[in-house]
Amino acid sequence: MKKLISMVFVSALFVLQMFSAEAIILILDADLEIPLEGVKISSKSNSEIRAVTDENGQAIINVSDGKKSESIETHLPGYRNETVSVDSDSSEIEIRLSLADVIEGKELVVSRNVPESASEKVGVSTVMTKEKMHSTASMGIIEDCMASVRTLPGVSYSGAWGSEPSIRGGSPRELAVTLDGMYTIFPWHWGGGNSILNPSMIESVKLSNGVFSARYGKASSGLLEATTLKPDFEKAHLNASVSTMSADVFAQIPFGKNVGGMLLGTHMTYLEPLFALYNAGGNDSLDMIKRPPYIRDFFLKANFRPTPVLDISLMGFFGSDGLSMDQSETEDGFTRNMIMDYDIYQGLAGLNVKYLPTDRVQIHGLLSYNRMYEDLEQNLKESGTVKYTDEFADKYSGVTGISAGDSYFLSEIRSDYAEKITSHLVNAKLESEIEVNDKNHLCFGVEEIISTSDTKERVSAWRDLDLGDRWLFGKSAWESEIEQNWMYNTAVFAAWNYGSENDLVNSEIGIRGEFLTMKNNKQNYTLNMVPQVSPRASVTFTPWRDMGSIRKISLTTGTGLFVSTPRETMLISKECEIENYELKPNSALLALIGGNVELENDWKFKLETYYKHYLSRMYMYTVSDASNGFSTETMNVKSNGQGNVFGIDALIEKNVGKVWDGYLSYSFVYTRYRNPAGIRDDQKVDMNDDVMDEWFYPGFHRFNTVNLVSNWHFGEGWTLTVKGTLATGTPKKKKGDLTCYAATMEDGTVVQRYTRSSFYSDTLRNQISCPVDIRLSKQWSSNGGKANWEFYFAVQDIFVNLYTPKGDKSFNSYTGEMSDVEESVDFNIGVPLPSLGIKVKF
Numbered sequence: 001m002k003k004l005i006s007m008v009f010v011s012a013l014f015v016l017q018m019f020s021a022e023a024i025i026l027i028l029d030a031d032l033e034i035p036l037e038g039v040k041i042s043s044k045s046n047s048e049i050r051a052v053t054d055e056n057g058q059a060i061i062n063v064s065d066g067k068k069s070e071s072i073e074t075h076l077p078g079y080r081n082e083t084v085s086v087d088s089d090s091s092e093i094e095i096r097l098s099l100a101d102v103i104e105g106k107e108l109v110v111s112r113n114v115p116e117s118a119s120e121k122v123g124v125s126t127v128m129t130k131e132k133m134h135s136t137a138s139m140g141i142i143e144d145c146m147a148s149v150r151t152l153p154g155v156s157y158s159g160a161w162g163s164e165p166s167i168r169g170g171s172p173r174e175l176a177v178t179l180d181g182m183y184t185i186f187p188w189h190w191g192g193g194n195s196i197l198n199p200s201m202i203e204s205v206k207l208s209n210g211v212f213s214a215r216y217g218k219a220s221s222g223l224l225e226a227t228t229l230k231p232d233f234e235k236a237h238l239n240a241s242v243s244t245m246s247a248d249v250f251a252q253i254p255f256g257k258n259v260g261g262m263l264l265g266t267h268m269t270y271l272e273p274l275f276a277l278y279n280a281g282g283n284d285s286l287d288m289i290k291r292p293p294y295i296r297d298f299f300l301k302a303n304f305r306p307t308p309v310l311d312i313s314l315m316g317f318f319g320s321d322g323l324s325m326d327q328s329e330t331e332d333g334f335t336r337n338m339i340m341d342y343d344i345y346q347g348l349a350g351l352n353v354k355y356l357p358t359d360r361v362q363i364h365g366l367l368s369y370n371r372m373y374e375d376l377e378q379n380l381k382e383s384g385t386v387k388y389t390d391e392f393a394d395k396y397s398g399v400t401g402i403s404a405g406d407s408y409f410l411s412e413i414r415s416d417y418a419e420k421i422t423s424h425l426v427n428a429k430l431e432s433e434i435e436v437n438d439k440n441h442l443c444f445g446v447e448e449i450i451s452t453s454d455t456k457e458r459v460s461a462w463r464d465l466d467l468g469d470r471w472l473f474g475k476s477a478w479e480s481e482i483e484q485n486w487m488y489n490t491a492v493f494a495a496w497n498y499g500s501e502n503d504l505v506n507s508e509i510g511i512r513g514e515f516l517t518m519k520n521n522k523q524n525y526t527l528n529m530v531p532q533v534s535p536r537a538s539v540t541f542t543p544w545r546d547m548g549s550i551r552k553i554s555l556t557t558g559t560g561l562f563v564s565t566p567r568e569t570m571l572i573s574k575e576c577e578i579e580n581y582e583l584k585p586n587s588a589l590l591a592l593i594g595g596n597v598e599l600e601n602d603w604k605f606k607l608e609t610y611y612k613h614y615l616s617r618m619y620m621y622t623v624s625d626a627s628n629g630f631s632t633e634t635m636n637v638k639s640n641g642q643g644n645v646f647g648i649d650a651l652i653e654k655n656v657g658k659v660w661d662g663y664l665s666y667s668f669v670y671t672r673y674r675n676p677a678g679i680r681d682d683q684k685v686d687m688n689d690d691v692m693d694e695w696f697y698p699g700f701h702r703f704n705t706v707n708l709v710s711n712w713h714f715g716e717g718w719t720l721t722v723k724g725t726l727a728t729g730t731p732k733k734k735k736g737d738l739t740c741y742a743a744t745m746e747d748g749t750v751v752q753r754y755t756r757s758s759f760y761s762d763t764l765r766n767q768i769s770c771p772v773d774i775r776l777s778k779q780w781s782s783n784g785g786k787a788n789w790e791f792y793f794a795v796q797d798i799f800v801n802l803y804t805p806k807g808d809k810s811f812n813s814y815t816g817e818m819s820d821v822e823e824s825v826d827f828n829i830g831v832p833l834p835s836l837g838i839k840v841k842f
Contacts (some may be wrong), residue, residue, distance in 0.1 A: 079099060139792060141833055146195040156705050274292075649665075
């Protein structure tokens with residue numbers, strides 16, 4: 001199934017006019033009615049308009065006389081950012097700031113430096129705010145915050161249609177994704193083509209691919225934390241957008257300044273009318289689509305603040321997507337019919353409570369529930385009359401008695417695959433933060449993750465099996481039905497933070513202990529995994545600050561152990577014959593060193609290098625052997641997998657430019673895995689593309705990925721964005737020569753088959769990928785700045801007709817006829833994808 005995603009980046013700025021007028025800005029705490037010192041004020045359209053409030057909470061800015069209004073934004077750690085419109089004839093503006101998601105008492109505002117969940121840290125994490133993601137996430141066929149994340153250093157290119165990237169050389173499934181701190185089972189649409197992280201509901205995303213805190217588990221290559229918008233407690237807002245094939249509407253409903261607010265919205269595609277109009281025009285090329293691809297998402301969040309020291313958040317998400325196809329092709333009397341039906345439904349609900357019993361202690365409690373149901377069914381039927389080729393007749397006439405020009409009738413060759421999975425995940429977490437003094441903060445916590453699933457899988461497929469000296473055409477089957485598999489993941493953690501970003505030394509030392517148990521009461525089966533202890537430590541030095549044009553230079557280093565458990569462990573059953581404490585979850589040791597340079601004119605340079613060594617790595621495979629004619633497969637699970645990763649990540653970034661801004665990211669990754677399964681010569685491994693018993697590059701591996709995002713602000717409200725990616729190819733198998741052989745069916749029919757061997761190669765690679773996307777947008781305000789509008793036109797993969805990375809040519813396995821063109825290895829559809837969109841915010 002082809003995946004849909006687009007990537008570009010833009011932030012809109014207005015041109016500064018020649019004349020200006022002064023306006024006094026007064027900023028107060030919304031609850032305490034006290035002036036706030038140190039609030040940074042900046043214009044969203046003019047980088048030269050900046051100010052910082054004094055001890056009286058006041059600052060003076062210049063508003064252009066030539067403009068009707070100026071949109072300015074406030075920034076103060078611990079408070080929500082506010083955006084207001086300042087008229088050119090305004091002399092004094094009062095702004096009241098409310099506390100952010102992290103609750104702080106009055107004393108904590110001026111003295112506490114507890115690290116915020118959304119803060120960026122060298123060697124640990126990278127944060128993309130809603131503003132920074134604006135165009136990369138809100139552009140294209142489907143809007144998706146992962147389109148922004150995919151441009152960051154340390155993230156390998158995942159193809160034109162994929163949202164599940166490899167993070168610093170790890171398997172895509174080693175990335176954990178949380179929504180408001182709640183772990184998700186499968187945060188993707190269309191099998192991984194897009195994520196559920198709609199930009200209309202997301203405030204920021206933080207990608208932690210360094211030595212992140214011991215507070216978090218379930219991730220051995222990276223952690224992606226998505227934070228949803230906090231609704232406005234005082235004013236109602238409406239955000240709506242319509243694009244080429246999707247639309248969303250999100251409303252913020254206030255309950256009162258000292259009470260709370262609610263965010264309610266929906267996101268959905270509408271391909272059905274498009275397909276209907278296409279078919280009504282007499283074009284039958286889409287007749288095979290019985291149910292067009294769809295996405296239906298609904299989101300609800302309510303925040304309450306009954307007292308200044310208590311913050312309560314309730315969140316709910318429901319998403320669904322799917323597709324149905326029925327494709328039949330008949331050529332020269334031979335029919336091939338393929339049916340595919342896919343649906344997935346998922347829901348997430350959770351409660352976050354933050355409480356300050358004293359000025360120096362914060363308690364955070366979280367409880368969430370995630371459910372996912374997946375129903376996938378595919379079957380292929382092949383039947384009809386096939387004429388023997390001259391090559392086949394010459395080779396087998398003496399054995400089978402056939403001659404050139406003869407034909408045979410194939411009654412039906414059928415292959416089926418079905419999968420039904422119902423998964424549940426409950427996450428409970430309790431943690432406390434203690435401020436010992438201005439520089440030392442402690443955190444202690446416990447976490448319980450309980451997951452269960454009912455899994456039904458059925459595979460029945462015809463295949464060509466290479467036995468070395470001959471080929472075998474036969475049907476193999478594998479079936480699994482596992483009910484009530486429960487996984488208990490109990491964790492305790494502690495962390496010590498020293499210093500802050502403004503200190504010479506900023507460090508965190510932590511430790512996390514995890515114990516995993518699997519139970520199946522129906523099978524009377526219990527499996528305990530080896531307990532894991534994960535120490536982590538990171539230190540950042542900032543010895544140089546405010547040296548001329550240099551704001552600061554930071555150096556960081558760190559190391560830590562990180563643990564994750566693949567979702568496929570839910571397929572483990574008593575029949576796998578695994579003993580207690582025989583299995584270990586994925587465990588990776590990471591060591592990192594890096595540096596960061598920030599300049600006064602908003603330039604940033606970052607360079608990091610790392611090494612990751614897998615102490616254990618789980619892998620699963622099915623195997624068949626000659627004793628039963630390779631017709632029956634058995635499931636095997638092992639955790640002795642090995643792996644080594646070395647990488648270099650670099651970033652050059654220019655923020656908030658008057659005429660131009662953007663960034664260049666680069667990632668080099670060297671990843672090698674080994675699965676020491678001990679496969680015998682009389683055994684064949686199936687249902688696994690990985691290589692057994694030798695070192696190999698995994699199928700997702702790319703040596704180099706470069707992303708360039710360029711934003712040119714060429715007029716008032718106008719922005720042209722160009723986003724380009726250059727990524728070297730993934731591993732490519734070595735193909736043998738096309739060969740024919742005779743297969744005798746049960747009814748005596750001699751079937752001609754064409755096939756070729758494929759072998760893992762350490763040197764062969766697919767061609768490079770270099771998609772380029774463009775976006776042109778216009779932003780403007782109306783109704784005195786109360787309504788903000790944006791219109792954009794974009795084209796994804798604009799040069800796809802000039803260059804597409806090629807793979808191998810396909811062939812007909814019954815006639816040996818080779819296709820005329822190579823298949824694309826980037827899963828593009830062969831034409832540029834234009835999109836239009838309009839957004840409005842009240």
